[in-house]
Amino acid sequence: MRKEIVLSGYGGQGLVLAGIILAEAAVIYEGKNATHNQSYGPEARGGASRSEIIISDEEINYPEIERPDILLAMTQDALDKYGESVKEGGLIIIDTLYIKEVKPRSDVEIYELPITEISIRETGKPLSANIVALGVLVSLTGIVKRESLEAAMLNRVPPATRDLNLKALRAAFDIFKKG
Amino acid sequence: MSLKEDVRFMQGNEAIAEAAILAGVRFFAGYPITPATEIAEMMALRMPQVGGVFIQMEDEIASIAAVIGASMAGFKAMTATSGPGFTLMQENLGYATIVDIPCVIVDVQRGGPSTGLPTLPAQGDVMQARWGTHGDHPIVVLCPATVQEAFELTIEAFNISELIRNPVILLSDAVVGHVREKVTLPDPSRIRIVNRRVTNLPPEQYKPFAAGPDGVPDFAYRGKGYRYHVTSNVHDEEGFPATYNHKVANELIRRLHKKIEFYRKEITYYKTYRVEDSDVLIVAYGCTARSAKDAVNMLREGGIRAGLLQLQTLWPFPGEVVEGYAKRAKVVVVPEMNMGQLVGEVERCICRKAVRINRVDGKMISPWEIVDAIKEVFSHA
Structure with missing residues (x-):
C-alpha cells in the first residue's frame, strides 16, 4: 500500500526534519520503503517549506506526489495552496494557531489541533511543533508504529533536545489515548 | 566473521x-x-x-x-x-x-x-x-x-x-x-575495488605512455625515480610532443580509443525489467527510468506487453544491447528529459524510428505520460 504525505508550512518549523524522521521510522525500524523530497524558498527561515514522504511495502519508483493521502498544514498559505489536492478519503491535519479559515471538504477528514500550542505548553517553546505534528499524524493513521517514530526521532534530533522532544511526542500520543 | x-x-x-x-x-x-x-x-x-x-x-x-x-x-x-x-x-x-x-x-x-x-x-x-x-x-x-x-x-x-x-x-x-x-x-x-596498474619495470626501462594489448599504460608514482613527462600535445611513448609525427599521432589517438573497446563488455551496465515477451520496449536512463518502470506495470495491467531496458552505461553507447532487446519489440520508446539526445543513438542502432517522449520544463516525465504516449501509438495501429 503506497501512502503519500505532504508536510507544509514555513521554513523554521522543522518540517524537512520531520519528514526525514517519519520516513526513517518506516525504513530503518520497519523495513519498509520510503522516499523523502523537500522544497523550500531561498530564505533560511520564513519562506514556504514543503516536505514530501512516500511510504510503501512495494518498491517506490516515481517519487513525486501529485495528490497526497495526508496533508499537514502549518500555515494558512499551505492549506490554501495544497488543501484541494488531497485525495478523496484522505486526511488533513491543521495547526489552529496559524490557520483560521478552513474551506470545508466533505470527502476528506479534517483534524484541527493546537499543534504549536501543545509544543509551547509541554516544552515552553514552539520548536517541538514538528514532533507534536508527527505524533498526531501517526496516532491518526498508524502509518508507522509509535515506537518506531519515537526511536527515529531520538536518533535524529540534537541530543540536547531529546527529552523535550520526547515529552512533546508523548503529549501528542496522549491526545488520542483518551479517545 | x-x-x-x-x-x-x-x-x-x-x-x-x-x-x-x-x-x-x-x-x-x-x-x-x-x-x-x-x-x-x-x-x-x-x-x-x-x-x-x-x-x-x-x-x-x-x-x-x-x-x-x-x-x-x-x-x-x-x-x-x-x-x-x-x-x-x-x-x-x-x-x-x-x-x-x-x-x-x-x-x-x-x-x-x-x-x-x-x-x-x-x-x-x-x-x-x-x-x-x-x-x-x-x-x-x-x-x-x-x-x-x-x-x-x-x-x-x-x-x-x-x-x-x-x-x-x-x-x-x-x-x-x-x-x-x-x-x-x-x-x-x-566491495570490489580496482586500482590502477603500476609498473614493475626499473626506471631506466619505463616509458610512461607505452601500453600492452589493452591500450592502458602502467602508472609510476612520482618521487620513485621514474621519468614521467606529461604534455597535452600529442606525444610519444616517452611523453614528449610529437606534433609532426603523423604515425605517433595516429597510434596515440587509436590507443586511447582502444582502451574503451578492449574493456567494452566490462564497462557496459544495464538492467532489464519484464522484457522477456515485450512488444513495447522502453529504453530509459536516470530518473526517467523510474517512471518507465511504473509505466511497464501499468501497461501490462492494461494488456500491453511492455518492458524496460534501463541503460546505466550511456557512453560508450551500448548499441548491441539495445539492438538485441529491441529485436522482438514492435515499438521502441525513448522518454528523456531533454529534446531527444539519446534517442538518436537508439534509432541508429535499431535502424528504425523510436517513439519520443520529451520534457524540458523541469518536471519529471510521469508514468502516466509514458502510458498515454504508448496507448496513443496502439490506437493508430
Whole structure:
C-alpha cells in the first residue's frame, strides 16, 4: 500500500526534519520503503517549506506526489495552496494557531489541533511543533508504529533536545489515548 | 566473521560521497552548485576524517585541474558539479583523456542551457558528457536512477576510471541527487575495488605512455625515480610532443580509443525489467527510468506487453544491447528529459524510428505520460 504525505508550512518549523524522521521510522525500524523530497524558498527561515514522504511495502519508483493521502498544514498559505489536492478519503491535519479559515471538504477528514500550542505548553517553546505534528499524524493513521517514530526521532534530533522532544511526542500520543 | 550490511536512508548525493570514500577517494576539489552541493558538503566533512584532502577551489576550471593533479600524484580524486560547472570543466577533461589520467566527475544535471532552471531536474547533458570537450576522445558515462545505484555506480566509476586510466563521468540528475531513500550499504569486504596498474619495470626501462594489448599504460608514482613527462600535445611513448609525427599521432589517438573497446563488455551496465515477451520496449536512463518502470506495470495491467531496458552505461553507447532487446519489440520508446539526445543513438542502432517522449520544463516525465504516449501509438495501429 503506497501512502503519500505532504508536510507544509514555513521554513523554521522543522518540517524537512520531520519528514526525514517519519520516513526513517518506516525504513530503518520497519523495513519498509520510503522516499523523502523537500522544497523550500531561498530564505533560511520564513519562506514556504514543503516536505514530501512516500511510504510503501512495494518498491517506490516515481517519487513525486501529485495528490497526497495526508496533508499537514502549518500555515494558512499551505492549506490554501495544497488543501484541494488531497485525495478523496484522505486526511488533513491543521495547526489552529496559524490557520483560521478552513474551506470545508466533505470527502476528506479534517483534524484541527493546537499543534504549536501543545509544543509551547509541554516544552515552553514552539520548536517541538514538528514532533507534536508527527505524533498526531501517526496516532491518526498508524502509518508507522509509535515506537518506531519515537526511536527515529531520538536518533535524529540534537541530543540536547531529546527529552523535550520526547515529552512533546508523548503529549501528542496522549491526545488520542483518551479517545 | 560476520558480514555487516548497513541499511541507511540517504540522498543520492550523500550516497555518492560515501561510495567515493569506500572506493578509495582521498582528494576532492570542487565549487558548490545546486543540485550537487551536498556532495562537496559531505566531502568537506568526511575527507579530514579519513585522512584525505578537501579543497574548495575558486571555480570549476581550477577544481578539475586540482583533481587531475592529485590523480597524477597517485590519489583517487573526484569533483562534483552541475551543468554550468561541467561546461567550465570541458577543456581540462580533454587534458585528462590525452594524458591517461583517471578521475571521476559527477554532473548532477539541472535544466539548461546556461543558468537555465536552477535548480530543477533535467537530462540535457547527455551529449555534453560525450562530446563536451573537443577532439576525438574516449569517455565513459554512467547514469544512476536510484540512490542505491548512485552508490554502486560511483564505485564502478572509480573502478573503470582506474582500469582504463581515463576520466569517467557519473551523470546523475537533480531527482536522484536530492531524493532520500533506502540504501543497503554492503559490507566493505564485499566491495570490489580496482586500482590502477603500476609498473614493475626499473626506471631506466619505463616509458610512461607505452601500453600492452589493452591500450592502458602502467602508472609510476612520482618521487620513485621514474621519468614521467606529461604534455597535452600529442606525444610519444616517452611523453614528449610529437606534433609532426603523423604515425605517433595516429597510434596515440587509436590507443586511447582502444582502451574503451578492449574493456567494452566490462564497462557496459544495464538492467532489464519484464522484457522477456515485450512488444513495447522502453529504453530509459536516470530518473526517467523510474517512471518507465511504473509505466511497464501499468501497461501490462492494461494488456500491453511492455518492458524496460534501463541503460546505466550511456557512453560508450551500448548499441548491441539495445539492438538485441529491441529485436522482438514492435515499438521502441525513448522518454528523456531533454529534446531527444539519446534517442538518436537508439534509432541508429535499431535502424528504425523510436517513439519520443520529451520534457524540458523541469518536471519529471510521469508514468502516466509514458502510458498515454504508448496507448496513443496502439490506437493508430
